[in-house]
Amino acid sequence: MKKKLFTLALSSTVLLTGALAGCGGNNEETTPEASKPAAENSVKEPTKISLSTINYGAEAPANDNAIELEMEKRTNTKLDITYVPSNNYGDKFQVMLASGQIPDVLLTTWIYDAAVLNAIDSGAFWDLTPFLKDYPNIAKTYPKESIDNSKVDGKVYGLPRPRPLVGGAPFPMLRQDWLTKLGLEMPTTMDELYTVLKAFTEQDPDGNGKKDTYGFSSSVAEGWMDKLEFVEDVFNGYNGFYVNLPGEPTKVKDFEPATRDAILWLQKAYKEGVMAPDFAIMESTQVIDMMKQGKLGMMPSAMDSKVLGEILQTLSTIAPDAALEHVPTLVSPATGEKYAIKEGGFFGNYLISKKVPEEKVKKILEFFDYGATPEGMELANFGLKDVHFTETDGVKVVNEEFTKLAGKALSNIWTNVDPYSRIVPAPGYPTAYFERDKKVIAERIENGVYINNSGVSSETDTKVGPEIGKKIQDMKIKVIMGKEPIESWDKLVETMKKDANLNKILVEREASYKELFGAK
Template identity: 45%
Template sequence: MTKNKRMTVILASALSLTTALAGCSTDAGSTGSGGTAAPDKEAKPTALNIMLELTLADPPGEDNPVKLEIEKRTNTKLNFSWVSSNNYGDKQNVTLASGDIPEMMLVLDPYHPQVLSMAKQGAFWDLTAQVKNYPNLSKFPEETWSGIAIDGKYYGIPRSRALIGGENIPLIRKDWLDQLGLKVPVTMDDMYNVMKAFTDKDPDGNGKKDTIGFTGFVAAEGMGQFDWVENTFNGSNGRWKAKDGQLLDTYTGKETRDALVWLNKAYAEGIISPDFPTLKNSQVRENITTNKAGMFADAMNPSWLLTGQMRKANPKADVMPLTYLEGPNGKYAPKNIGSYGMFVIPKSVPEAKVKQILQFMDYGASEEGWVLANYGLKDIHYTEKDGLKTTNEQAIKDKVNAYGWIFANLDKYQRGYQSGIPADFMDRNRTIIDERAKVAIPNPAIGLISDTATKVGKEYDKKIQDMKTKVIMGREPITAWDDFIAKLKTEPDYQKIVKEINEEYAKRVKK
């Protein structure tokens, strides 16, 4: 079977789900082994109030055809409270604090202190024992469920996402490599040499020295689009690295120091963006599409998004995600946690309705459900050819992608896809995802909770990142980092964080 055929989503093969649907007004427990209950055509539609993030300027209307179709197939009446992504976090916190929580609500971070506290106090339904009764939800990968677990329990339904392709790893102008006769970089030495060549050797052929090797930004509490440098040196996915049954704090190790030395040299030689502390994501991407930079770090999706934009003027333009990088500790590629937030159900919702909500979300975890929510109606909102779906103007008009926030895309190649992507480009992205999966490193600390970190962890994160930025820019020497780390090792609260994380990790390892 070809790769394209494996990717093909044939709605006809999923139509049987419509007649086997959970009618959301029936008792999920009546299915016995957990199969989806048949809808009761005479039953009154179940009303559901749902709070969701909105990335569009305006929300879909009540008569939206995708919404109406979801309601029809699930026998529901959906009342969405759309909240702009610009202030969703604030609205989430205010709503949780008020106690007036919708019947189902997306929380972006399951480990936000407020969410943790409320979960432990019994504010949300514990769904741990129930999810096995729902065939599609129970098929989520273990990493998806563990990514929202609190003390080993599920206080929500994960918003599933693909495990590979969603974390920062460099994307490179492959056409610039070809122009300069360079190979795809693999080691950190390769990366440095390519970045320098992109800066010094006129890769865009305009006769001017107006390009840089890498563009990216750092965040106030972390390395942002530069985290791949630390991770490659450490051979880890994030701050914590599993070794000999313990979690090592990579911040205090030699490899993080080496990464800062590497970045300081790159900054001093002008091969990374000089304004990296203040850049925004939109500016980073503009640096790529306007031929100012040859590399940036992101999920895989923008590879075609940016390539497609550039090919209007330059048919040879090609932004390619790297498969992995090799550092002193081996090959590095990150594995995602398998979820982006979770949907909580407050304890004020009766148990019978909890089952109806789970049945509704189980439909969303079916092939038919997630295709409907993410792409809309076939031949109305999208067409399909060679296993690839291409959305159209009607999909934009009907704001189809808004519903992808409730029924996540379950395609394992999701992060390599962008609407309109050519088959050969998608084939390459699928191959990269398959190869990454062989070496991808998970974050071993996901779901581990330190009470001290909950209270003061962000303060430490800001102090640490501030010092990293100063060292990279040469405002502080690397010896200042050494002194900073030596002091951290003597601070009781910092050491408590390391101790508490390891205590939680030890409990997990023993299970």
């Protein structure tokens, strides 16, 4: 990568995973190890690996806890793990880089942060690309997108912590029992969705003889539409404010005709009382409360079994037959194709210090390769069976012993790669929902759209982007609420297209995109 990339990179405001200075980096060279049976490996000297990772909990696992010892036994390693509290990551990471005391393995939550990119550019970390073909479990278990979407200049500098590809972004979740009562089908287009939401508003779906329900509501934020963003995303067929594609100039989604149509869709919903009138000042928790109270027919929601279960537990006390269901996909008016938001599939990457000898790099990758097996994922995420967890009908439940040793922190090392992790059993979440929601996930994976602009940045955007976003957002809200006509939106768009700062952002982002992804 050329040095000029980093004059365009964002300031290091994103929290990074880091390590304490002098965190016990241990780069002793050891005898190379191939994948061998545990019995044969047991007679070899264990490979010492220093590793720094994140800890979201109040307590960190003690050294040599039972789960860690088992991880070492199965991989013939001796681990020196530093758990850095999540609220100290940024500071500790900077200290670690400045001191040069880098452990063998280091987790960063955002590989595209300027500090990480500079470290990669200066040769601080291994390019893992040529090694990965020799580690079949990583290739088999990690989604290809998790690796591809976190590359830098087309190369793999960090093993990703995989995350599900779909289900984390807000998308319509509606009252399925109201659909049934009113004789309606699951909507597949924005027009059909509007018809359903209007019926939820006007046809007394709760049967109390009062007009006291709304089709939907949501929360918005300063500078963007927050959970209502799905409307613009569906209309356009992609998400994001700025969008970079190979061979094309940077696109501003808000300047597209489809965004104008999305604003009119929301304006109509507000005018006809289909959307709750206080949407512009509501908090996310208030929207959830309205759903619990049976006042809403739909809310934009992630596929989160805990949230769904929590809503249903309360809602069922006033509506025993209440049922909630996620809309799988909606056809985009702009593309004519089914659409759902697809995500990057990673949250952070493990980097290997270039101070580590090549043979030890291979042993570290063996360590992570075992962690990508079903056995490895079970161990790090649940512990030892009948010691730290029990299993009934395929459902694993950790016990107090697992909690006592702060075992959850170990799951950040060997991630449980599961496309259905967001819909695991939770209080109030009906068992029957699981198989149904798995089909929703499958449909979203098949039809979801993800445009990889990870790390694409602009120095000017860092300075003036929030101001631009607020100006655009304020006009959207005014038009939706009828305080300004749609022509005011048109005028703003034409004005913003000529804005010097905005055009500078577009030029800088395009240059950044080309540097990161080698796009011509």
